[in-house]
Amino acid sequence: MSLPNAVDYSIIICTYNPDRRLLERCLNAVSLLDTAGLVMEVILVDNNSSSALYTLDYVQFFLNAVPHSKLIVAREQGLSYARIAGIEASVGKYILFFDDDNEPDPEYVQVQKRLHAHYPHVAAWGPGNVNVDFIEGVDDKLAAYATEAFQDRHEVQIGYSNQRTWQGCYPFGTGLCIKREYFESYALLAAKGKFSLSDRKGNQLSSGGDVQMVLYCISTGAAAGVAPELKLTHIIPGKRTKIDYLKKLTYGTSVCYSTCLLEIFPDHLATIKSQMISERKFAFKVLKKYLMLFFDPRPKKALKLAAYIGAVAGDYIALNKPVPSGVLWVLKRLKAI
Structure with missing residues (x-):
């Protein structure tokens, strides 16, 4: 089915060697999003996985079942490169990113639509309610730290700002939605070498691309924020709850900020x-x-x-x-x- 001339939201899901339990839940949740009155496309980006995504039965099922969905391959390793490839393949007015371990609430896109209508000066929105689901449990000694590390948050009201340093109300990459023009400008500057952070790359846990994209919006004079009505679940397998993984995640997150x-x-x-x-x-x-x-x-x-x-x-x-x-x-x- 061909796309209409105007697409409201392009959902981009980037993945590398996905865990079926996570990606399947993500794809199922995306297929259940309420898109009444909206035109939406879904682009699944395979960031050069060892086993090509097109060979996976549940991926094929999703592509066949969800209108305006497609799979592309980004050969250059790194989450930011995969996201830029997804942006280049998309046509929506707004770009909405879900990681392959995200399970969005069915109303996620409808809430985004209302936020964009009522707060046009806010360029980047993310979830104010994130529930972390440790599907294999978590050590009691690490539970509090791991919950915070995986972006658990429960805001009670909308918050946004345009301060030039990171604020508590700024959104992370999980469920991040930004107007297309900001992403295109960011991607163009990244292609020229202005931005060096490539986010997660293979099994490396360095990050920063998410933060950089949000702060880029701030640099243009726009604001960024979160809303409690934007809800999703962050699905975490047992291997990510181990102390060595958390140390790498902690270091990788903090070292990129400056x-x-x-x-x-x-x-x-x-x-x-x-x-x-x-x-x-x-x-x-x-x-x-x-x-x-x-x-x-x-x-x-x-x-x-x-x-x-x-x-x-x-x-x-x-x-x-x-x-x-x-x-x-x-x-x-x-x-x-």
């Missing part, structure tokens, strides 16, 4: 320089915190150390300075890289 901020707002250079600590002090603090883990081996302590290293090392990386060798040694011992 680069993300500086590439969008170059005038933050002075601020980043002013908060830099010396290599000697950085290495000393990290080694001291690492040694303390032998006396207090609680997982939360190791995760806090990974976050601290990521935040400070992120300043070094943003300024093209080498991270002290002692810090890198600790990162490897922590299994955070």
